[in-house]
Amino acid sequence: MCNTYLPFPMKVERIITENPDRTLRTFDLSFINEEDREKFIYMPGQFCEFSILGKGESPFGIASSPTEEGILKFTVSRTGSVTREIHYLQEGDIVGIRGPLGNWYPEQLMQNEDVVIIGGGFAFTTLRSMIVYMLAHRERYGKITVIYGARTPEYFIFKEELETWDARDDITLHLTIDKPYPGWEKLVGFVPTVTGEVNLDPKALVLVCGPPVMIKYTLPVLTKIGFKDEKIFTSLERRMKCGIGKCGRCGIGSKYICIDGPVFSLAELNKIPEAF
Amino acid sequence: MYKFKIVYLPEFLEYLQEKYTLWAPAKSGTETEFKVISSFAEIDQSRLNTTLNPKEIFFPRREVLFSYDENGIKTPPPPEKPVAVWGLRTCDTRSIRMLDEVFSNAHQMPEKEMFKDPYWINKYADSLLISQACRQPLSTCFCNWFNSGPFDETGSDIFVIKGEVNYYLKGISDKGQEVLAGFAKAEQTDEKDAAEIKDLQAAAESYMSPALDISDLKSKLDKIWDDPLWEEIGAKCINCGACAYICPTCHCFDVSDEGKAGKGKRVRLWDACMFQLFTKEASGHNPRSNSLNRVRQRVMHKYNYFVDNYQKFLCTGCGRCVSVCPVNMDIREIIKKILAHEI
Known part of the structure; x- marks a missing residue:
């Protein structure tokens, strides 16, 4: 019988510290067993339970793209007891992974459409996965526009990649920070404001992921521009434990974020109490 | 339908133990709960409802998912014998x-294979649930609100009625039928027995308060998510979680x-949506931060919500939460309040 509670082992290949105060670290993990690698079929937007035996388990969105074979990437903000232990990991250490769990961004609906991606802070992980996936299959999609906001230039994650994307002509990147910062020549302003100012075409499909307050203020801006609720998608988070719709922690209305989500359209969320 | 003399119960239970691990109500301090029974003397049938509930049998309050050491991960071995439970009430079985x-x-x-819970399934597989009719339902019982009643056989493998000198036993599932047919002391019932059962059932049902019509409850709840009524309903709750336990x-x-x-x-350990920590995130953000939201x-x-997903209420009217609540919250009164509330 399938036992989704059992983690499989992965090895920490590479650790990248993403910001100067070292609260954000990205972990590249490699599969140890070939069998686990073959079974792990996923899409951008899904999540895993990441654990260190004896220290506990927490859910994180997968930051790598299925097109990056053989590795899984997670960016972890040091916040509580499990994430503190994850930050203590060294390259070569073994961790436990369960997944892929949950649903994914509506990739099929995105085909032949213009796509707008709006992200904030370190919640950019599954959006990064989606962007890398789209760039690997660039011919499938129309125009790709990305709005990404961080507190200061130092708080963007995946900085090198952002530069590469910025240099390409098949993706438009709007990077914005909260307040003016010495040497910063790109946009300044909060994500909702920038979203209203960059002339988005309301025919596009939008993916929004970020801190709850960012999502809360960005959604009305999108609606005002003319985006339909059915074409706005966001990813929700709760303190998920089992990941398979049993433990009850991620219930919102009659949905469980871990099996019915984490990705929901705004049209769906409008029907669910407690979503925001 | 079969019967055997009440004095043969120990023999029947021993017969069950040949094939099953037997669980039955037993003393636990001053209270009662379902326990694995090795001899008849351990059974305590003095109460109608056990203090603690029978979910423990298949979903223990603390359950090892796996152990780990330098050799890797090991799951607990599956049970050797399937489980038989004596002394369930219909509400428990349901x-x-x-x-x-x-x-x-x-x-x-x-x-969806990955959504199945192997720990539950391993213990639940091939189990035999024997429920017993409630001859004298309690004042806290409200199973009749849920199309059930003290003599409801629904969900049982074997349904038992205790008469004056006999136990009457009805095989509801094929498994239950087989078990009864294989017990040497079991005899077929006759018309006199049928008359006794009929009287007992009528008496039991007369103890129940009339059922409340709750057919509008779900549609009412759909409309009152942000109604101030919750302040009235939840004001007393101290979030102790006893009801959920x-x-x-x-x-x-x-x-x-x-x-x-x-x-x-x-x-894994039982937890409850009554507790603040249930939804609290490491960042400090808590989507359900106040008591009223949790009630x-x-x-x-x-x-x-459960009706949306499973087309039934997640309540069988056992009344345990009514008896245990330290601030006398009564779920029946809450339901009445909701149904009577004008929107």
């Missing part, structure tokens, strides 16, 4: 059947590691 839908078939998606259908849990990095166990969540889950 609650176990509901939990089975959750644990072996989330959201009615049987094709003794509830036979509440099934939320926590997953936690016990031990050190090199050696230990991952366990609303428990009521909504039982009588609204």
